[in-house]
Amino acid sequence: MICKRTILGGLVVLSAVARAQQDDYPFASSIFDRVNPPFTFTECAAPSEMQTCWESQNYDNEYLNPLCSGLQNRVQCALTNCWNRVYSCDYQQLMVAYNTSCSDEATLSLPFFPPPADAAEVCSCNLNNVVNTFEKASSGWPRCVQKVQDENGITDDDDSGEDFPTPGCDCCYYGVVAAAMYDTCPDQNPGPIALDLVRQIYIEQNPTGNNSLEQCASRLASGNFSCTDYGFNLYGDNATDYAKPTPIHSATGNYSDINGVLKTPVSGATYTFTGWNTTYTITAASVEAVATRSASATKVSGSITGSVTGTAIGGPSTGAAAPTMSAAALIGLSGLAFALL
Incomplete structure (x- = not known):
């Protein structure tokens, strides 16, 4: 009997924490953040279009599962307007957010996740392996x-x-x-x-x-x-x-995007993918602009320790605070009984 915390796996615990949006206690950021996984719009092929598309997703609506619906839409935003960063830390974290948030739906083999190890602009930390x-x-x-x-x-x-x-x-x-x-x-x-x-x-x-x-x-x-x-x-x-205050082998680096810049769409300027029982047609934006844009060989992004960009429930569009929740909000999330008393 595990009365204090009934666990369906460690990911469910962190999913419940990251999903709940109350005001009693702020929780630390992690790759399992749900409503606002960080995304650097300025590096996208179509940055303003990406930001507008991303921030237009409304998680506080009348639909049955607005969180999963919003994440689905953000995946399409990224595939269209930020195709040049599909192997990046930002995109990979978006994939983690969906596949570990929507536990009531089938885990999907979403496009470009996980990435090949030597891909251009790939995240230095393979989040799927994590x-x-x-x-x-x-x-x-x-x-x-x-x-x-x-x-x-x-x-x-x-x-x-x-x-x-x-x-x-x-x-x-x-x-x-x-x-x-x-x-x-x-x-x-x-x-x-x-x-x-x-x-x-x-x-x-x-x-x-x-x-x-x-x-x-x-x-x-x-x-x-x-x-x-x-x-x-x-x-x-x-x-x-x-299990010490300063663990042995503790590292200090932030994950980053490495291996240069992706200048052409991996699957072509127009392609289809199947997800959520639907086939989607994706048309990559600003392909010619990216092909001529210069960038450094190594770019740092994907930090989850700084501000988060996006629209949280009842929150600002930029610089949103870390997710917060009440102890009671944990009960019943994703089949989890977990009370912080």
């Missing part, structure tokens, strides 16, 4: 919590499990996520990718666990709590190294 590794690393947390509750005699009918602390499991989870981020993108700062949000949810905002990163180092010291014994089979041996 998602896959993150999901595997997250699988140990519910097993750990279940074992701790079993050891303490908490049954399916025992409501005390709702507030039962599992600080050792939470420390292990932070550790394995840090390890997963390092193994996938060793040169990028793991904090804004996902680790800051994990620390915030599982360590800092878990008052019943009386936890902190400083405490994690001693909690996972030899003989105190074994991540491997409690279900963290992946990265279990080195979780102690990562």
